[in-house]
Each structure stands twice: as structure tokens, then as C-alpha cells.
Amino acid sequence: MVTIVTDEGLTGDAFGGDQAVIDGLVRPLLLGKDPFYREQIWQMLRERQRLHLGRLADSVLCAIDLCLWDLAGKHANLPVYKLLGATRDKVPAYASTMCGDIIPGGLDTPEAYAEFALKCMERGYPAFKLHTWQPPVPGAPDPKRDIAACAAVREAVGPNVPLMLDPFHYYNREQALYLGRELEKLGFYWLEEPMAEHSISSYVWLTNQLELAIVGPETAEGKMYTRAEWIVRGASDISRAGVGDLGGLTPLMKTVGLCESHGVRLEIHGGGPGNLHALCAMSIPGEYYERGLLHPHIDYETPTPWLRAITDPMDDEGFVHVSQQPGLGMDVNWDYIEDNLV
Numbered sequence: 001m002v003t004i005v006t007d008e009g010l011t012g013d014a015f016g017g018d019q020a021v022i023d024g025l026v027r028p029l030l031l032g033k034d035p036f037y038r039e040q041i042w043q044m045l046r047e048r049q050r051l052h053l054g055r056l057a058d059s060v061l062c063a064i065d066l067c068l069w070d071l072a073g074k075h076a077n078l079p080v081y082k083l084l085g086a087t088r089d090k091v092p093a094y095a096s097t098m099c100g101d102i103i104p105g106g107l108d109t110p111e112a113y114a115e116f117a118l119k120c121m122e123r124g125y126p127a128f129k130l131h132t133w134q135p136p137v138p139g140a141p142d143p144k145r146d147i148a149a150c151a152a153v154r155e156a157v158g159p160n161v162p163l164m165l166d167p168f169h170y171y172n173r174e175q176a177l178y179l180g181r182e183l184e185k186l187g188f189y190w191l192e193e194p195m196a197e198h199s200i201s202s203y204v205w206l207t208n209q210l211e212l213a214i215v216g217p218e219t220a221e222g223k224m225y226t227r228a229e230w231i232v233r234g235a236s237d238i239s240r241a242g243v244g245d246l247g248g249l250t251p252l253m254k255t256v257g258l259c260e261s262h263g264v265r266l267e268i269h270g271g272g273p274g275n276l277h278a279l280c281a282m283s284i285p286g287e288y289y290e291r292g293l294l295h296p297h298i299d300y301e302t303p304t305p306w307l308r309a310i311t312d313p314m315d316d317e318g319f320v321h322v323s324q325q326p327g328l329g330m331d332v333n334w335d336y337i338e339d340n341l342v
Contacts (some may be wrong), residue, residue, distance in 0.1 A: 001306075001337060004067040006035055012071025013332060016244075017063030021055050026064060036075075046223075058223070058247035065248025066328065073327035078318040080273075080329075081322055084253065084281035089320040091279045092127070092152055093312075094164065095120035095302045096271075096292030100133035100140070100149070110149040114156035116296050126318040127162035127189070127288060128153065132166045140170035143175045154186045161226045164215075172241050173202055180210040190238060190267075193218045195251075203235035205261050211275045213237040218269050219245060224255040230263050242269035249274050253281070260284045273311045273328040280322045289320045305336050 002022060012035070026045065033041060042065055049056045069297060073080045097116065100107045105245045107113055108224045117128045132149055133140035146167050153163060176194040183191055190213040191330055195202050197220035207214045216236040220226050227239050241255045252268075256278065259266040265285045268275045271292065279286045291312060303310045308331040312320045323329025 001065045001332075002339075003232035004030070004035065004064070004071055006071070009070050010075050011037070012067035012074065012327065013071070013330065014063045014066035014070060014328070016066075018057070019284055021060050022063070023057060025052060026060065030064070035068055035071050038065065038072070038250055040244075041065075041068065042248060046247065058221075061247030062274070065250050066243065069249050069274070069277075070084050070330075072328035077326050079277065079322065079324055080249070080327060081277040081280035084277065086281055087283055088280050089324075090315075090321045091276070091286070091289040092318050093125060093289040093291040093314055093320045094127035094129050094162070095123075095125040095294050096129045096166075097131050098291045098293040098295040098298075099131045100137060102137060103297070105151060110145070110152035112296070113149045114152040116294075117153045118156050119296075120294065121157055121161065124314065124316045124318040125291070127164070128157065129166060129290070129292075131166045131255045131293070132168070132193050141175075143167070143171060143172060143179050145181065147186075150186055150188065154188075159187060164188065164190045164192070164193045167194050169219075170196055173205060176202075177209060178204065180212050184210065184212045188212060190215045192216055192240065200230060200233055200235045203230070204233055207234060207236055210326060215267055220333060223247060223251050224258055227255050228258055231259070231264050238265045238267050240267055240269050243272070243274035243278070245269055252278050256282050256284065271312055273323065273330060276312055276320065276322050277328065291320060298315050306333050306340075307331060308333050 002014050002017045039302050045061050055334035069080050073083050076083055097107060102108050113130060120128055130149055132146040150165055171194045179194055180191055197217045214236045215238045217226055217230055218240045227241060230236055241252055243249050243252050246252050256266060268279055268286055271290055276289060279289055311330055314320045
């Protein structure tokens with residue numbers, strides 16, 4: 001956990017980051033700064049990344065940026081999404097699975113995916129996304145096994161449930177095209193990150209050959225600049241970004257404006273309060289909140305010990321409700337944290 005404290009006693013909190021980097025590099029840069037100069041601070045840290053390649057990662061920028069947004073919301077006595085300019089208070093979620101495994105009763109067969117999809121429908125999820133088998137699972141990657149799992153899920157849930165696939169990220173062009181064409185037959189909604197995202201031309205090639213929506217980039221470095229290149233080159237149909245991918249909520253909202261300006265949808269990558277607040281402040285789809293990662297052996301509804309409540313409660317109709325508490329709205333169990341300091 002990262003905590004930023006001001007001389008007036010305001011605090012902002014976020015999970016993530018790197019203690020050694022924050023203590024040794026970031027802390028001296030922030031001491032004495034005005035915490036409401038979020039843009040200046042984020043740009044300063046972004047510029048420092050050029051000097052500290054490999055140390056000052058986007059995950060560190062994300063933790064600092066979320067702390068500052070949390071602090072600002074608490075100061076204004078507003079949830080962050082209202083500080084940004086709210087558009088809605090709840091977002092439909094899709095069930096996002098963990099990757100395929102070899103665990104009995106887990107996600108070890110196509111039939112197991114189908115059974116789990118039905119349980120997610122019973123819970124109220126309106127849509128379902130498979131993360132399929134990846135190395136080092138024996139036999140992975142295998143596009144035909146991926147399609148078998150997708151076909152089993154489609155047969156189980158029927159023709160009208162939106163389904164998505166996030167497979168192995170290093171399939172070649174021919175394998176990715178095979179996946180896309182088979183998913184079109186199954187009526188899938190989208191396909192994300194089937195190939196290395198550093199090859200933009202491969203995604204231009206794939207997108208041009210499919211009616212199926214291609215979503216990306218997901219994890220490619222370069223923040224909003226990379227998303228801009230994908231948009232102007234037509235490398236995907238739907239853009240993709242999250243606070244963890246870009247280095248915080250500040251660059252995510254820049255990406256929202258970028259996509260809106262080009263008339264391109266943006267699906268948010270990953271869950272968590274930063275992404276949820278962004279979704280509830282977006283003026284373009286963002287159609288879904290990615291809830292997970294889910295697995296038959298994991299009780300997602302039980303909060304981790306360092307939180308008193310989960311940050312993305314979902315109702316029986318499949319809507320995740322954003323917190324109305326000031327800041328990011330995390331109900332932190334400080335007693336647990338103090339008792340478990342390293």
C-alpha cells in the first residue's frame with residue numbers, strides 16, 4: 001500500500017507500486033509539491049521514466065496517481081468519478097475467467113468452462129470472457145482447444161449471451177486468423193490480444209480480414225500515444241486501456257478523450273476502483289466492467305483480509321456499483337495492515 005500525506009493531514013491511498021523505487025526515487029520528487037497538481041506530477045514522473053528505464057514502471061506511476069486522486073476526492077468530499085464528471089453510477093460486468101489449468105474441478109476442459117459459464121449466468125453476469133490455456137500448461141497453446149472451449153460455452157449459454165476470448169498472446173498470424181474465423185461462426189463479440197502487440201501491422205492485417213471485433217492494445221507500452229497509433233492505423237476495432245496499463249487514472253482519462261475524438265469505443269482492461277471510477281465518468285462506451293479474475297475454486301465475493309468490503313459489488317442483474325464514499329471509496333482494514341507490516 002502507498003499512502004500520501006499532506007501537511008494539512010489529508011491522505012490518499014492506493015495498492016501497488018514498488019517500495020524501493022517509491023522511497024528512493026519518487027518520494028524525494030514529491031516532497032513539498034502541491035498534491036492537487038496531479039497533471040504536473042504525473043508528467044514529471046513520466047519524463048523521469050526515460051532516465052530510469054526498468055525502475056520507474058507504469059505500475060509505480062499508477063499507484064502515485066491513484067493516491068492523488070483518492071486524496072483529492074476526500075478533500076472535496078466526493079467520489080472520484082463525480083470529481084471527474086459523472087455519467088452513471090453502475091456498469092454491467094462481464095465474468096472474466098482465470099487462464100485454463102490442469103486442476104480437477106478447475107478450468108481444465110472445455111466442458112469445465114461451459115459449466116462455469118452457466119454458474120456465472122446464474123450469478124447474474126450478462127456476458128462471459130474466456131482466458132484459455134497458456135504455457136507452461138501442457139499442450140498449450142493450442143488454438144483448436146481454445147475453440148473447443150469457446151464452442152462448449154456457446155452451446156451452454158445459448159446464442160444471445162455476449163462472449164469474448166482472450167487467448168495466448170503470442171499466436172502467429174495464421175493461428176489468430178483461424179481463431180477469429182471460428183469465433184465469427186460461434187457469434188462471439190470480440191477477440192483480444194491473440195498476437196504480440198508490438199507488431200501493429202499484424203493487427204492491421206487481422207482486423208482487415210474479420211467482421212469480429214478486435215480489441216487492443218492491452219499491454220503494449222506507450223500509454224495513450226500507442227493507443228493513438230493503433231487508432232489511426234486501424235489496428236483494432238475497439239481500443240483497450242486500464243489504469244495499470246497506462247500509469248494511472250490521469251492518462252486513462254486522456255485515452256478516453258482520444259477515443260471519443262476518433263469515434264472509437266474503449267473497453268477498460270481489468271477491474272479495481274480506478275478503472276471503475278473511469279467507467280462511471282466516461283462519455284463513450286466502456287460497455288462493460290471486467291470482473292475477475294474468476295475461477296470455480298475462488299470465492300470472489302469475499303474481500304481480501306486488508307479490505308472490509310470488495311471494491312466492485314455486483315447486484316443480481318449484473319451491475320457493478322461504484323462507491324459513493326469520498327475518493328476511491330476503499331474500505332481499508334487498517335488494523336490488519338498494521339498487524340502485518342513487513
